[in-house]
Amino acid sequence: xxxxxxxxxxxxxxxxxxxxxxxxxxxxxxxxxxxxxxxxxxxxxxxxxxxxxxxxxxxxxxxxxxxxxxxxxxxxxxxxxxxxxxxxxxxxxxxxxxxxxxxxxxxxxxxxxxxxxxxxxxxxxxxxxxxxxxxxxxx
Amino acid sequence: xxxxxxxxxxxxxxxxxxxxxxxxxxxxxxxxxxxxxxxxxxxxxxxxxxxxxxxxxxxxxxxxxxxxxxxxxxxxxxxxxxxxxxxxxxxxxxxxxxxxxxxxxxxxxxxxxxxxxxxxxxxxxxxxxxxxxxxxxxxxxxxxxxxxxxxxxxxxxxxxxxxxxxxxxxxxxxxxxxxxxxxxxxxxxxxxxxxxxxxxxxxxxxxxxxxxxxxxxxxxxxxxxxxxxxxxxxxxxxxxxxxxxxxxxxxxxxxxxxxxxxxxxxxxxxxxxxxxxxxxxxxxxxxxxxxxxxxxxx
Numbered sequence: 001x002x003x004x005x006x007x008x009x010x011x012x013x014x015x016x017x018x019x020x021x022x023x024x025x026x027x028x029x030x031x032x033x034x035x036x037x038x039x040x041x042x043x044x045x046x047x048x049x050x051x052x053x054x055x056x057x058x059x060x061x062x063x064x065x066x067x068x069x070x071x072x073x074x075x076x077x078x079x080x081x082x083x084x085x086x087x088x089x090x091x092x093x094x095x096x097x098x099x100x101x102x103x104x105x106x107x108x109x110x111x112x113x114x115x116x117x118x119x120x121x122x123x124x125x126x127x128x129x130x131x132x133x134x135x136x137x138x139x
Numbered sequence: 140x141x142x143x144x145x146x147x148x149x150x151x152x153x154x155x156x157x158x159x160x161x162x163x164x165x166x167x168x169x170x171x172x173x174x175x176x177x178x179x180x181x182x183x184x185x186x187x188x189x190x191x192x193x194x195x196x197x198x199x200x201x202x203x204x205x206x207x208x209x210x211x212x213x214x215x216x217x218x219x220x221x222x223x224x225x226x227x228x229x230x231x232x233x234x235x236x237x238x239x240x241x242x243x244x245x246x247x248x249x250x251x252x253x254x255x256x257x258x259x260x261x262x263x264x265x266x267x268x269x270x271x272x273x274x275x276x277x278x279x280x281x282x283x284x285x286x287x288x289x290x291x292x293x294x295x296x297x298x299x300x301x302x303x304x305x306x307x308x309x310x311x312x313x314x315x316x317x318x319x320x321x322x323x324x325x326x327x328x329x330x331x332x333x334x335x336x337x338x339x340x341x342x343x344x345x346x347x348x349x350x351x352x353x354x355x356x357x358x359x360x361x362x363x364x365x366x367x368x369x370x371x372x373x374x375x376x377x378x379x380x381x382x383x384x385x386x387x388x389x390x391x392x393x394x395x396x397x398x399x400x401x402x403x404x405x406x407x408x409x410x411x412x413x414x415x416x417x418x419x420x421x422x423x424x425x426x427x428x429x430x431x432x433x434x435x436x437x
Contacts, residue, residue, distance in 0.1 A: 008329040011416025013350035041313040048305050050170055051313035052333040053350060107362075107411035 002046045003030050014049055018057035020093050023066060026077055027090040034079040037067060064089050142167045142286055142317035143188070148197030150183050150341075157183040159341035161197075165319055165334065170312045172328030172349075173321040174423055175338035181321040182219050184338070185290050188319075189216055201286055212241060215279035219290040221271050223263045229274055230259040233281070240282045248281035254303055268295040280307050287311060289320035293327060305331045325420045335419065337426045345426040349419065356417045356425070357397035361389045361409040373403060380425060392425055 004021040008014055025031040037043070040058060044051035058075055061067045065085035069075040078086060105115045143165040150158040158180040165171040175181050187194040190206040201210050223232060229252070237243045252259060255273035263271060272295045279287065287308070293301040301324075308331045312318050322328055328335060328349075335352060337345040345352070361367070367389035373379055378400065380392040389409075393400050401412050417425070 009326065009418055009420075011353055011418050011421070013353045014329075015350050016354070041310070044309050044313055045306055048302060048309065048330050050331060050333040050349075051309060052169060056350065103413070107413040109410050 002043070004043075004047065006047050006049060008049060014053050015057040015060065018047075018054065019060045019064075022057070022061055023064075023086075023089045023093050026066060026086055027093075031077050033077050033086075035077045037075040037077070039074060064092070141165065142202050143171075143288075143319050144198070144200040144203075145184065145188055146198040148184060148187055148199065149195045150180070150187055150192070150197075151195045156341050158187065158194075161338070161341070161343050163336055163343065163346065165317050167317050168312055168315050169334050170308055170318040170320070170332045171334040171336055172332030173319065173336050173338065174323075174325065174328060175321070176427055179338040180341040181338055182290055183341075185216070185218075185288055185319075185321070189214075189288060213282075213284055214286045214288065215282060215284035216288045217272075217275050217279050217290060217292055219294070221275045223271060223274060225264040226262060228260055228262050229257050229266075232263070232274060232278060233259070236278050236281060242282040242284070244281060244283055247283060248277065251277035251280055251307075255300060269297060269300065272296055273300060276304060276307070280311065284311075285316050287316060287318045287320070289318065291322060292320055293322065293324065301327065325418075325423060329419050337423060339427045345422070352422055353417070353419065355393075355395040355397075356422045357393050358415040358417060359391045359393055359397050359401045359404060359412065360415065361391075361404040361407070361412045363387045363389070363407070363409045373400065376400070 003025055004018060006014055006017050006021070010017065022031065022037075026033075031037070037058070038046065040051050040054045044054045047054070058067065058069065062069055062075075065078060066089045067075050068078050080086075102115065105118065110118075141164040143163070145161055145163045148158050148161045149156065161180070161184055163171070163184075173181050173184075183192070186192045187197065188199050188201070188206070190199075199205060201214060204210065206214075227235075233248050233252070236248070237245065255270075255277050257270070257274060257277060258266075263274065266274065272292070276289075276292060279289070289308075292308075293304045296304065305327060308318050308320065318331075320331070332349055335345070335347065335349050336343060365387065367384045367387055373391060374382060378394050378396040380394055383390045383392070389404070391400055391404070397414050401414055404412050
């Protein structure tokens with residue numbers, strides 16, 4: 001069973017979905033630092049997607065310094081645990097998810113202050129008790 | 140290197156133009172999915188490429204040379220309608236293939252026969268349409284061909300064997316083979332191909348890397364307080380395929396540059412601007428419904 005889930009029908013390019021999935025797996029620890037990734041061909045067949053598309057995702061992940069590839073050995077999650085690159089990569093995924101959400105709330109015609117209030121309500125719900133540095137001002 | 144090269148191919152049947160100045164290059168290791176409505180010229184283009192019919196004009200090459208008997212040694216073509224011999228058994232077809240192709244791999248052939256659950260003792264005429272397609276595909280892949288041209292390769296197959304075909308295509312290309320295939324099923328192209336070409340009335344209307352197309356082609360929608368204005372500057376923007384207005388809503392179908400186009404729409408002070416992704420199906424339907432860039436289309 002693959003740990004990645006791809007939706008080829010989506011309008012989001014497949015390689016971008018895969019890049020996000022790998023970053024997410026690293027963030028959640030389902031892929032550990034130093035762990036070997038499947039070969040491009042093995043993952044392509046596992047997901048039934050084109051191998052050049054998988055290779056493009058791997059190149060992107062190398063560029064973002066999430067994985068490293070050594071010729072003849074394969075691709076690995078970079079070994080420095082909690083390294084800046086991996087954390088930044090994960091923040092990138094978060095930033096793009098939030099940017100989409102903010103764009104959508106704005107397109108509904110909501111004011112900035114309303115969006116901020118909604119955002120804080122969401123933070124309260126999902127970070128309940130775990131994040132003391134964010135204290136909601138209004139209720 | 141471009142393993143499959145079609146340059147300026149035109150095929151006329153009397154007054155009718157089946158393929159119209161088609162140019163398409165497929166790199167080694169790439170899978171190109173050819174989409175198009177019925178009668179768009181896909182099969183005709185394939186037959187011209189393979190030298191089965193004579194093009195009116197155009198230069199066609201496989202691995203840098205025009206198609207010749209030696210090209211056929213390393214090429215597998217599965218036509219839309221199978222060319223199997225009705226009175227022969229499955230096993231006899233494999234034997235014929237072994238004698239014809241130096242590249243024939245007996246071990247691979249057995250694997251493929253098992254994969255498609257072929258009954259090797261059965262005559263072709265006793266097989267269903269789907270099973271016949273499976274035989275043609277098993278024969279094609281049994282020579283481990285560096286170049287594959289597949290015309291509707293999964294037609295008549297059930298969803299499980301359709302997936303098998305996609306896996307075979309993906310596996311072959313991952314090993315360096317070049318694949319050109321046509322399909323009516325966009326989902327197959329979406330998975331197997333890294334490259335998409337769309338034909339309409341014999342003309343290439345869209346061609347590019349699948350993920351790049353998905354990244355570029357968007358709908359930018361603006362909603363206004365009053366009826367949508369006519370966005371004068373944008374109508375002639377080459378990045379915009381077409382603009383549709385309906386009351387307070389304006390939608391621009393863009394080829395690329397969605398962020399900049401969204402920003403130009405913002406300048407008209409709409410209530411909101413949103414950018415929507417397009418699936419390959421949306422992109423396909425958009426491309427074949429567009430008015431042709433040059434006149435001559437019905």
